Amino acid sequence: MHELSIAQEILSIVKQTVDTKHLGYVKNVKVKIGKLSNILPDSLLFCFDAIKSDTQLKNAELIINQKPVLIECSDCKKISEIEPPVFSCPNCNSINIKMTGGSELIVEEIEVNDIITEAK
Amino acid sequence: MSVITVERKVLEKNDLIAAEIRKLLLGKKIFAINLVSSPGSGKTSLVERTILNSKDKLRIAVVEGDVQTDLDAKRVDQFGVPVVQIVTNGGCHLEAGLVRDALKSLDLNSIDLLIIENVGNLVCPAGYDLGEDLKVVVASTTEGDDKPLKYPAMFRNSSALIINKIDLLPYLKCNVEELKNNALSINPSLKIIKVSCTTDSGIKEWINWLEQKIKTK
Numbered sequence: 401m402h403e404l405s406i407a408q409e410i411l412s413i414v415k416q417t418v419d420t421k422h423l424g425y426v427k428n429v430k431v432k433i434g435k436l437s438n439i440l441p442d443s444l445l446f447c448f449d450a451i452k453s454d455t456q457l458k459n460a461e462l463i464i465n466q467k468p469v470l471i472e473c474s475d476c477k478k479i480s481e482i483e484p485p486v487f488s489c490p491n492c493n494s495i496n497i498k499m500t501g502g503s504e505l506i507v508e509e510i511e512v513n514d515i516i517t518e519a520k
Numbered sequence: 521m522s523v524i525t526v527e528r529k530v531l532e533k534n535d536l537i538a539a540e541i542r543k544l545l546l547g548k549k550i551f552a553i554n555l556v557s558s559p560g561s562g563k564t565s566l567v568e569r570t571i572l573n574s575k576d577k578l579r580i581a582v583v584e585g586d587v588q589t590d591l592d593a594k595r596v597d598q599f600g601v602p603v604v605q606i607v608t609n610g611g612c613h614l615e616a617g618l619v620r621d622a623l624k625s626l627d628l629n630s631i632d633l634l635i636i637e638n639v640g641n642l643v644c645p646a647g648y649d650l651g652e653d654l655k656v657v658v659a660s661t662t663e664g665d666d667k668p669l670k671y672p673a674m675f676r677n678s679s680a681l682i683i684n685k686i687d688l689l690p691y692l693k694c695n696v697e698e699l700k701n702n703a704l705s706i707n708p709s710l711k712i713i714k715v716s717c718t719t720d721s722g723i724k725e726w727i728n729w730l731e732q733k734i735k736t737k
Contacts, residue, residue, distance in 0.1 A: 402612050402644040409530045417526055427521070431530070436673050438643050485669040487676070487706050495708045499676070505530040505647070511523050 403439060406505070407447035411457065413507045418456055424514040426460040434467045434504040436484060441466065460510075469502030534648055537616035541623070541651025545634065551734040552634040554650050556674060557658035558667070559640030562684040564592045565717035566658060566726075567635055571599045573720070574727045578734070581631045583622045585614040585639045592637065602626050613644035616651060633734060642671035653737060654679035661685045661692050665699035672706045680711040682726060687716040 414429055429448075433439050441464045448462040468481045473489035474496040480489060484502075488495045529535060545552050555563050564584075571580050581602040584592040593605035604622040606614060619636060626634075636652060638645040657678040659667050662685055668675040675681065681703050683696060700712050711729060715722035 402647070405611075405615075406530055409533065413526065413528050413530070413532075417524060421524065423524065436676070438647055438673055485672045485702075485706060487672070495705070503647075503673075507526045507528050507530060509523050509525050509527075511521065513521060 403443040404447045404451075406439060407444060407451055410448065410462070410507055411451060411454070414457060414460070414510055415454065417510060418512070423510075423512045424456070425512060426457050427511045427513055428461040428463050429510050430463045430465060430508040432465050432467055432504045432506040432508050434469070434502040436469050436499075436502040437505050439505070465508065467501055467504050470500045471497040472500050473497050531647065531649075534616045537620050538649035538651040541616060541620055544623070544628070545651060545653075546737075548628045548631070549737075550628060550631050550634050551737050552636060552650075552652040553730075554636050554638060554645070554652035554655045555658065556638045556642070556645045556655055556678070557640060557660075558642045558663060561640070561658045561660040561663060562717050563637050563640065563658050564595055566682060566684065566715070567596055567637060568599060569715075569717045569720060569723045570635070570727060570730075571596070571601055573723050574731075575599075575601075577727075577731065579630055579632045581626050581634050583619060583626075583634065583636045585618070585637055587611065587639060602631070608639060612639060612641050613648050614638050614650060615648055619650045633730070642667065642674045646671075646673040646677050654733070656680045656682060658682045658684050659699065659703075661688055661694040661696065661699075664693070665695050665702060668699070668703040668706050675703050675706045675710065678707065678710065680713065680729070683712065683714045684717060686714045686721060687719050 445462055452458055452460055471482050472479050473494050475494040476492040478491045489497055557563050582596045584605045587608050590605040593603045596603040604625045606618050606622050636650055655678040657674055703710055713722055713726045
């Protein structure tokens with residue numbers, strides 16, 4: 401249950417981006433969350449909404465793009481999606497696999513209403 | 521309306537501090553393990569047995585992570601090694617920043633092995649890099665044989681599995697072979713060592729494995 405600290409990190413990255421780029425009101429924040437990153441989407445949404453009190457962020461909606469667990473088989477070379485706790489290649493059953501996706505925890509992009517241009 | 525690309529890791533701040541810790545420890549030739557498990561599986565007991573059985577060979581320091589109390593630090597302190605307690609006050613895992621602060625209280629010039637005992641929790645600590653060389657997960661026989669399947673991320677991210685409390689097997693339904701197979705199905709490269717922190721069975725094998733890892737750093 402560490403979704404609150406994850407929500408805080410997301411907000412701090414968004415605030416930093418808004419401040420350094422002199423952006424306006426944030427409409428939504430898109431994050432990539434891997435299925436194996438131990439994050440419960442509902443809980444993250446709840447925490448994000450509970451702490452987004454900053455004026456530029458108070459109407460921001462968190463959009464979670466859940467990413468599947470992807471593996472690359474070292475034997476048959478196929479890339480497949482797997483459903484944990486099964487960690488083997490669905491094509492050839494090999495356990496000689498490399499995880500290539502599923503542990504993402506990334507702020508992808510933000511959508512803003514308008515850009516405040518710097519005063520001349 | 522405009523879309524701004526960010527593409528930044530949510531835990532980038534933690535990862536940066538973890539990289540800082542890793543560099544610091546490398547410079548001081550300190551090998552670090554991040555000890556993880558559910559509460560009550562015997563992490564502190566393993567720390568105690570490790571200190572007791574390798575005191576002549578390894579200079580050990582311990583960072584203890586707990587939600588509340590310094591009970592574990594007091595236990596470890598009795599063995600005469602440097603120990604720092606981190607109290608997370610409700611936090612369910614250790615973060616790199618907490619470990620970096622704790623390291624300031626230790627003399628890093630006289631340590632071979634740093635054991636970071638994480639908060640007892642098989643979920644959250646899996647995602648936080650603490651700058652360790654490897655994660656070691658403890659699972660005890662009283663927890664049953666299905667834990668690796670229920671908490672795959674932790675077992676996938678660990679280098680070794682210590683199966684503790686094997687002395688209790690005659691009284692339990694836990695099937696150790698099943699536990700091993702479940703763990704290996706999640707992570708085939710996992711080193712598995714069966715121990716009892718009560719009888720010291722398997723502790724030598726664990727320390728030998730650890731010493732090999734320390735030598736090859």
